[in-house]
Structures are given as structure tokens and as C-alpha cells.
Amino acid sequence: MTKHYDVEAVRKLFPAAERLTYLDSGFQTPMSTPVRRALETFIDEAYETAGPKSVWIERMEATRAKLAAFLNAVPEEVAFTKNTSESMNIAANALPLAAGDNVLMVHGDHPNNAYAFLNLARKGVEVRFVPMTETVNAESFRPHIDARTRAISMSQVTFHAGHRFDVEGVGRLCAEAGLYYVLDIMQGVGVVPIDVRRVGATFIGSGTHKGLLVPQGLGLLYWDRTRTELEPAYLAAISLARPPADLIARPDDLEPAPTAARFEIGNFNLPATHALGAALDLIGSIGVENIAAHCFDLGDRLIEGLDACGVALVGPRARAHRAPHIYVAALPAEEWLDYFASRGVRLSPERDGVRISFGMFNTAADVDRFLDVVRERGVRPGRSPRAA
Template identity: 30%
Template sequence: MAHNNTQPRYHNVEALRAAFPVTKHCTYLNHAAVAPLPNPVRAAMSKFITDRGAMFGRERRYETISDDLRGVLAWLINGTPEEIALVQNTSEGLNIVANGLPLQAGDNVIFCDMEFPSNVYPWMNLQRKGVKTRCIPHDGGGLTVEALERHADEHTRVVTVSAVQFLTGFKSDLPALGTWCQEHEAYFVVDGIQALGVAPVDVQACQIDFLSCGGPKWLMGPKGQGFIYCREELLDEILTPFAGCVSVAGWENWRDYNLTFLPDARRFELGSANTIGQIGLLAAVRFLMEVGIPSIEQWTLQLTDLLIAILKQHNYAIASNLNPKRRAAIVSFSAPGDVDKVFQKLTDAKVVVSRREQYIRISPHCYNTEEEIVRVGKVLGDVHQ
């Protein structure tokens, strides 16, 4: 399905808040860590638990959940359902990709020193095969084509990057990186977890070969459910590192023992699915699709614009890149003096954010309001007094 590129009007933020009981308890600005489950997600998961208790006949209601979920996820990133495999989390997906790529001793994999470890260890773990990793210095908070030009060589076979960096909120220039990879015959791998749900990502436009994403952050799904995207043309190029009872064609023929992998990305799925996780993620993605991802992006940028203005006013040192093209819904800043004191003040005021390294990280979603950002500003302003 084509993505809608017309300028969105904002969704109705006030109306949306009714779906988030968390708004009654605190100012929740921590979606880069984990999102609260919206009501429709909790309702769908609860219904399944009830049905699981009753069992007889009701299991059949859930037979198409995996297919439905692959369908909406494909829509979300402009791929096809056949290119989606359901996995537990980003780390699992990246491990499947890292161990499946036909890499040889002497090949190198490039990433920058801002990556979350999920996108580092799977590649370091290939050192046993003689594959080298090049962890290059970040350029303004993330990985750029200019940095790649400086550090890549003819043995660079993989470039792997977060669509949005977990600490700085740096939004990668995925189309430019994708073009670089295409021109240099390197696989382009993307960790999507800090982008999907809050920023549009189009795997085709960005020439992404593989993408891995967990559900519990901006997608607002439960923990333990994520997915990978594998470009269709590469399905036969990538090895299938694991084989489970549902990875093969004709898997219902239990004792055929015919190891012929499924023709699509479902070959990476191994056994019994996390049905409750899939139900939750399906409800969450449908909910976000209704709100509209471009609208969510614009609203969260407006909120973070306001936050940045307030931080500047109070002389906080902002670690996030302020170039509008590199901005996402994450803003990190360091606090003068004791960062723990600032964090504690925010906690005392029931403002939920993250402390990461020496930074405070704030990450609003679609239902947060400008009033909430102003409330945060008041606490931050008070710290200086």
C-alpha cells in the first residue's frame, strides 16, 4: 500500500489521551525505553487470556494473527508480508541476519560508536569466523555517509545502523546510507526500534536490505514480540542459521523430515508463536496506523522543539543533534552539576524519563501535550534556583 505523503493535520491529542491511563498517574515521557500499553492493546490481550482459559473452539479465532501481523508490519515499512518474519526482539532479529549473511574471513562490518549493543554484539560475535568489525566514531551523534567514506574499504560488506540512535536521537539519513551501500555492494542493515511508530520508514525508498525491530517502544506493543524484514531478492542469498518445526515447507507433515525451507521470510520463525505478544503488537500497530505515523512524527517534533527551546532557556547542554533533518522524538541533555539530582527532581514531580550515561533522555509520543513539556521545563528551571 502506498504511503500518504500529503501534509498531515495533527491527530486529536486530547481525545487520544483517553486511551492512555498512564496520563492519570504521571507525566510519561519515556517511550525510547518502553511505552505504556494503550487501552485497545490491553483489551485485545486480555480477551485472548480469557479465551485461552475457555479454550474449546475459541483458539480458532486467533488462527490468522501471525498473517495479519505480518501484513500490517509490511504496510508500516512498505515491504511485503512475505518479507516479514516474527521474532522476539531486535537482538534476535539482528542475530539471525548477522549469522545468515554470507560473510567470509577478512570481510568487515561497519557501525558507529553510538549504536545500542543489540546492533554491536551480533557482529562482534562473527569474529570467530574471521569477520572484522569497524566501530567508527560517530559524526554529530550518528553514522553519516561522510564517516563511511573515511572508514570503509573494499572489504566492507555490511553497514549497520539504527534508524534513530537510542542516546542522541540522531535520525540517520537512511536514503543516503542506502545509496552508499548499493554503490559499494555492501548489505544495508537497519535497527528500526527507535523509529518505527514515530517516524515513517520506507524500506524500498531507503534500499534497506534487512531491518530488525522490537515492539515495546514507539510501536507500543508488549515486550517479547518484534520482527525482521528481509528484502525478497536476498532471501536465497542469506543462509537460514536455525531450523525449527515451522521453518519448512509442509511443516504440518510432522514426520516427513524434509528440510526444505519455506520460500518466504517465515523460514526464520522456529516454533510455537508468542500469540499474546502478536495480538498485542497487531492491536498496537493498527492503533498507530489510525492515528497516522506522519502526524505522530510532526506532533512529537513540535513537542521536542518546545523542549529544546526550554532547555536552551535554562542553559542545559543539549546532546542531540539540532539539525532539523537529523531530529527525532528523542532529546538528551546533560545537567549542570549532579545529573542524579535533576533526575530525582523529575521523579519527585512524577515525570518519567530515562537517565542514560551522564544524560537525561526525554522521549514524548503522540498523546503527550505541550502542557506536559512546560511542566518538565518548570522542574528543570527550578533545579537552577
């Protein structure tokens, strides 16, 4: 039991975390028992009875409602997509942008967000990058807004150093300046609380294979449905206000659905929506605030340990500016990654070191194991920026 919830009980639901020191939930979270059971339910039904699709769809809609509640949205504002990239591309192509318009982004933000907007160069839309600094807030963008700025797109949490940006402040700036606002919450969702009403974004996109605990291949897209001028670049029968009951396409009736279904295309990743339903139940039973608080505590322990070893932390140190669960230690990945792997410690290489990322199941013992492995090998003086 920790201060926030019974982590030992949660950990038992993630067998992979018992077999290795898993510090890589920023890459993907290992499968939990409830998610596995939900997938098995789907597989058994498909295998044994070819499954009643109507029941699968009902369950998907129940999951959509849970997801909407989780975001403080309503189900009509939430679409299912394939991943973050698809959500960002849907958003970028729905914005009514014209040649000469510009979009502001943060330099070095995740490429899957950046390319969706860079591709608008085909329409003559320019992307302008503002510098990545310890914190990004309204003041980071304000000086770059000009008469042709139409939108800001950014990530809530950076994958490569664990910055947590002021997404609500940027939302207020967008409202004040009349800009569209597109937010990528992939790295934060499930750990960093999110409330779409407070953020005020036009679109929010994410995948589900990190903090939302689902295997790869399911994404989400929140859409502010008061923005009825935003129309989908792609169309399928389910995207329409009035899908033809006889399945014969009507050239004179292409009105998009009044809900976020306007951004959905064709059949769904039904097994993954089953998994997401179970994952949201698990997260809900703990509480995102508790997961965040627990990860912050692990982060404090990690930072203290890195300091003691003379290894610099690459991203922000202050809780106000850092994500609870993403930390990069300035240990060159090419020198350290195989070593960690040989000691049963799983983490990711990053631009400036190795990334330690926590999930709801990690414990102080995982942090200590990581630090022991660092100490066991020793840090060569001069290799870490702190020591240099």
C-alpha cells in the same frame, strides 16, 4: 486538538500518562486501552475455551499483513521474532561472511546491534567502527570501505541522543558498493516513518515495545526476499519450504521457506501479536507522519525551554538531523533522576544527561511540567556544558 491530530483524545487511551508526566517512551510506552483489550480478548479465549489456536494464527497473519503494509513491504518479507537483539543476530548470522571480511558500524550505537556483529569474531569477521557524528550518512562510511567490507549495520535513530541518520543515503551507498545492509529501527519505529523500498536494506530489525506500543517480547524482521542466498542459522519445522505434514523430520529436505518464515523458529508470542494488531490500527488511525510532526513540535518547545534555562541539548538540534521524539538534556542523571521521580516526572538516565522521549499522547503541558521542575530546582552554573 493540535495542528496534527486530536492528542487529548489519544491521551485518554493511555491512563498512565494521565497519572504521571510520562516522558519515557524511548524506554517503553505505557499500555493503551486498545492494546489492553486485544490482550484481554486473547486471555479470555485462552482462559474460557483454551482458545482456537487456528483463529489466533489467522489473527497473527492479519497482523503480519498490517505490519508489512506499515513498512511498505509484503507479508512474505516480514518475520516475527522476540526482540531487536534476536532480529540482529538472525541477520548477522545469515550473512555469508568469511574470515577476513569486515562489517562497518557506528561507534557507540546500541549494544544490542553491535554485539550481534561483534560475535562474528568467532568466524574471523571484524567489526570496524566509524565515528558517531551529528549526522551519519553515506560519506561517513565511504572512506572506510575496503575490498573485504561486506556489510554496514546501524540504527536509524540513536537511543542515547536522538540522532536520526540518513538511512536512505546509506542504503544507496550499499547498493552502489555491493554491501549488505542491516538496519535497527527500534528507537524510531512508530514515530519516524519508514519505507523499506526507499531504504533498500537487506534486513531491518526491531522490537515493538516503544513506538509500536506492545509490551516487551515481540520483535520484527524485514528481509529483502530477493536475497535468497541468505539462509537461517537455526531451523525449525516452520522455517522450511515443505514442513513435513506427518511431523517426521526429513534429513534430505532442509530447503528454507521462500518467505521470511525461514527466519522464524517454533511457536509465536501470540498474545503480543494480538496487541500489535490493535496498536497498528491505533497508529494507522493517526498516521505516523502526524505523530512525527506532533513530536517535532513538542521538541521545538523543549529545546526553546532548555535554552532559556541554560541547559544544553546533547544531541542534534536541527529537525533534519534529529529524531522527532528523543532529546537528552545535559543534566547529570545521578543528580537529577530521583528529583524528577519525586515530582512525578518519568524519564531515563543517559550517558550525557537525562532523556526526555515523547509518545503520541504527550502534550505541550508535559513539556512545560518538565521545564517547571528544572526551573524549580535551578541549574547550578557550570554543571551544564552550555553554562561551563
